Amino acid sequence: xxxxxxxxxxxxxxxxxxxxxMAILFERKVIGWIQMRPGxxxxxxxxxxxxxxxxxxxLIKEDIIPSKADKPLFKLAPAIAFIPAFAVLAVxxxxxxxxxxxxxxxxxxYLAVSSITIIGILMGGWASNNKYALLGAMRSAAQMISYxxxxxxxxxxxxxxxxxxxxxxxxxxxKQVWFIFPQFLGFxxxxxxxxxELNRTPFDLPEAESxxxxxxxxxxxxxRFAFFMLSEYVxxxxxxxxxxxxxxxxxxxxxxxxxxxxxxxxxxxxxxxxFSLFWIRATMPRVRVDQLMEFAWKVLLPVALxxxxxxxxxxxxxxxxFLYRL
Amino acid sequence: xxxxxxxxxxxxLSVMAIGGAVFMINATRVMHMALSLxxxxxxIAGIYLLLNAMFIAVIxxxxxxxxxxxxxxxxxxxxxxxxxxxxxxxxxxxxxxFGVVFLFLGGILFVIYQTPLMGEGTAPLTVQELGxxxxxxxxxxxxxxxxxLLVALVGAIILAKKEEE
Numbered sequence: 001x002x003x004x005x006x007x008x009x010x011x012x013x014x015x016x017x018x019x020x021x022m023a024i025l026f027e028r029k030v031i032g033w034i035q036m037r038p039g040x041x042x043x044x045x046x047x048x049x050x051x052x053x054x055x056x057x058x059l060i061k062e063d064i065i066p067s068k069a070d071k072p073l074f075k076l077a078p079a080i081a082f083i084p085a086f087a088v089l090a091v092x093x094x095x096x097x098x099x100x101x102x103x104x105x106x107x108x109x110y111l112a113v114s115s116i117t118i119i120g121i122l123m124g125g126w127a128s129n130n131k132y133a134l135l136g137a138m139r140s141a142a143q144m145i146s147y148x149x150x151x152x153x154x155x156x157x158x159x160x161x162x163x164x165x166x167x168x169x170x171x172x173x174x175k176q177v178w179f180i181f182p183q184f185l186g187f188x189x190x191x192x193x194x195x196x197e198l199n200r201t202p203f204d205l206p207e208a209e210s211x212x213x214x215x216x217x218x219x220x221x222x223x224r225f226a227f228f229m230l231s232e233y234v235x236x237x238x239x240x241x242x243x244x245x246x247x248x249x250x251x252x253x254x255x256x257x258x259x260x261x262x263x264x265x266x267x268x269x270x271x272x273x274x275f276s277l278f279w280i281r282a283t284m285p286r287v288r289v290d291q292l293m294e295f296a297w298k299v300l301l302p303v304a305l306x307x308x309x310x311x312x313x314x315x316x317x318x319x320x321x322f323l324y325r326l
Numbered sequence: 327x328x329x330x331x332x333x334x335x336x337x338x339l340s341v342m343a344i345g346g347a348v349f350m351i352n353a354t355r356v357m358h359m360a361l362s363l364x365x366x367x368x369x370i371a372g373i374y375l376l377l378n379a380m381f382i383a384v385i386x387x388x389x390x391x392x393x394x395x396x397x398x399x400x401x402x403x404x405x406x407x408x409x410x411x412x413x414x415x416x417x418x419x420x421x422x423x424f425g426v427v428f429l430f431l432g433g434i435l436f437v438i439y440q441t442p443l444m445g446e447g448t449a450p451l452t453v454q455e456l457g458x459x460x461x462x463x464x465x466x467x468x469x470x471x472x473x474x475l476l477v478a479l480v481g482a483i484i485l486a487k488k489e490e491e
Contacts, residue, residue, distance in 0.1 A: 073361070105453060108384045115392030119364060122399050126357060138403060141396060148392075165453060 008100060012089060020233040024051045027278045034282040061222035066129060069219065073127035078220070078227035081120030084113045085234040092241045093168045095251040095262040106167040107159070110242060111152055114197070117231065118144050121206075124228070125216035136215030139289070140199065140206035146296040147196040147203075153304035154189035157311040158246055161324050171250035178249040182314075182323040185307040187247045189300050194239045196296070199232065200277055202284040205292060240273040248273075336376055343369035356402050364395035381453050 025040065025047065032039025040047035065074055091106035093099035103109055118141045125137020159165060161182070162173045170179075180187045196203035206215040217228045244250060248269040251262030287295070315324045346366030353359045367390035374383035460468055 070355075070357075073357075103380065105380050105384050108381070108388065112384045112388035112392060115388060115396075116368075118392070118396055119361070119399070122396065122403075123361065126399075126403060134403065138400070141400070145393070145396060163454075 009090075012100075013086065016086070016089070016234055016237055017230075019237050020230060021051045021055070023233055023236065023274060024054075026274075027281070030275065030278045031282045034279070055226060058226040059223050063222045063224070066219050068129045070127040070129065073123050074219075075224075077120050077124030077127060078224045078231075079120075080123060081117050082227050082231040082234070084116040084120075085231040085238065088113050088238050089234075089241070091167055092238065092245060093171060093250065094241070094266055098263065099168065102166065102168055105165045107155060107165050107170070107246075110238070111148065114235070114238070115144075115148060117235075120231075121216050124220065128216075128219035130219050132213045133216050133218045136206055136213075136218070140216055143199070143203065143205060143292060144197055146293060147193045147300070150189050150296060150300035150304045151193040151197060153301065154186045154193065154307065155246060156304075156308045157183045157186040160308065160311050160315070167245050171245055171252065174249040174252055177323060178247060178252070178254075180247040183247065183307070183311070185303060185310070189304045189307065190247070191243065193296075193300060194243065195277070195280065196292075198235055198239055198277070200236075201281040202287050203292060204281075204286060205289060236274065236277065240270050240277070243273050244269045332376060336373065339369050339372040339376065342366075343373065357399070360395060360398045360402055363398070364391050367391045367395065379451065381451075381456060 028050070029039040029047070040050035043049040043053045065071060088110045090100045091103045091109050121144075122137050122141050125133045125135075125140070128134070158170060158179050161179070162170050164170065164173075195201075199206050217225055220228060244266060249265075250269075251266045253260060253262065253265050311324055314320050343366050346362045346364075346369060349362035350359045350366065353362060368387065371383045371386040371391065374380075374386055
């Protein structure tokens with residue numbers, strides 16, 4: 001067996017774990033900076049070891065399983081929530097050479113596999129045998145299902161333009177123009193829906209610490225809780241990568257600056273998306289539950305459908321079709 | 327029978343699919359049943375993948391494992407989900423069920439043996455070919471199915487409205 005094929009995913013896992021550690025620190029630092037406070041600054045220089053200390057604390061905590069819980073499901077739920085989060089990374093092309101599979105239906109694979117996480121969340125909430133956990137799980141699942149539809153619809157414009165579901169071909173089609181310009185409506189819908197899929201502010205209702213205690217993972221402690229948190233941040237990694245690949249041209253360099261390697265461009269665009277997520281979290285209040293559902297079905301979905309229609313019409317317009325038929 | 331990777335993968339996936347189905351029948355809690363069913367759906371997606379039908383496999387996960395299972399879980403959670411009693415099944419009932427299942431199995435096997443299956447070496451169907459055949463050759467059945475779904479959707483909305491009043 002090819003050793004690169006075996007070692008690649010393991011290396012990627014370590015890269016992702018490193019990203020998660022730094023992202024949590026970065027998030028707290030950025031939010032602290034926006035709110036004019038120092039943020040974590042006690043563990044290590046500039047608080048750099050704060051997350052390491054937090055994770056260590058979670059790992060050595062006592063593992064508590066409520067006596068009335070459904071034990072097998074309670075233990076299984078964090079794994080079911082985490083595995084799809086890592087599995088979706090298999091189809092994301094980081095650069096021309098750094099990619100794991102040339103899956104023909106890559107984008108659909110991402111959307112399909114990521115929906116399995118919802119089962120893990122529902123399982124965890126139900127198995128906890130706690131009304132807050134159940135409520136949180138149902139809210140979470142309802143939100144993720146509702147926002148998955150605009151998310152899928154918003155990328156149809158890109159698929160129409162490229163004529164392929166393969167993520168590598170989608171990146172290669174963006175050599176001239178990134179899809180954020182011709183598909184701006186699609187990008188807006190995709191970005192808002194992805195915020196909601198990631199359960200981040202302003203759509204962090206599943207957690208809503210002030211009303212629901214903590215949502216579906218109230219009863220979880222120690223490393224099981226850490227797994228839920230980890231899967232959430234791995235999805236941040238995956239979703240930011242997917243946004244980069246779909247709308248920001250992946251590894252393609254802007255303004256013909258090709259002497260800088262593709263991976264640097266990818267990381268820069270990726271970090272821009274991650275920073276925007278934290279920025280939005282620090283600025284926006286949380287939306288209400290009824291507004292949340294109305295927004296998905298009455299605003300995002302029609303806009304996404306309009307974007308599909310618009311793309312199909314503009315493909316036939318002379319002088320503009322070079323943007324929509326690649 | 328050659329013991330290659332494909333065969334081993336098929337064996338594992340089949341055991342997973344059948345195991346999920348058996349668990350579904352034997353579980354006492356409705357929640358466990360729904361999860362076993364989701365597991366079976368997922369394993370079947372693996373078998374599609376093995377048959378080089380990537381699009382069908384991914385759609386199977388998206389629709390069955392992702393959407394339909396979660397719909398069932400929602401239904402269970404919103405209703406009485408602590409139910410564990412099982413009504414006793416009469417022997418006559420059991421006999422009829424087995425008879426129907428055997429008839430169904432016979433019918434399916436008959437159809438499978440009648441259909442000329444393609445031999446090895448056929449290229450996997452691309453998404454493009456699939457789309458062309460759905461929207462050109464099978465456009466009328468496709469549109470009929472869409473109308474049916476639309477009718478079901480309108481019906482669901484009317485029923486929900488009635489309950490509100």
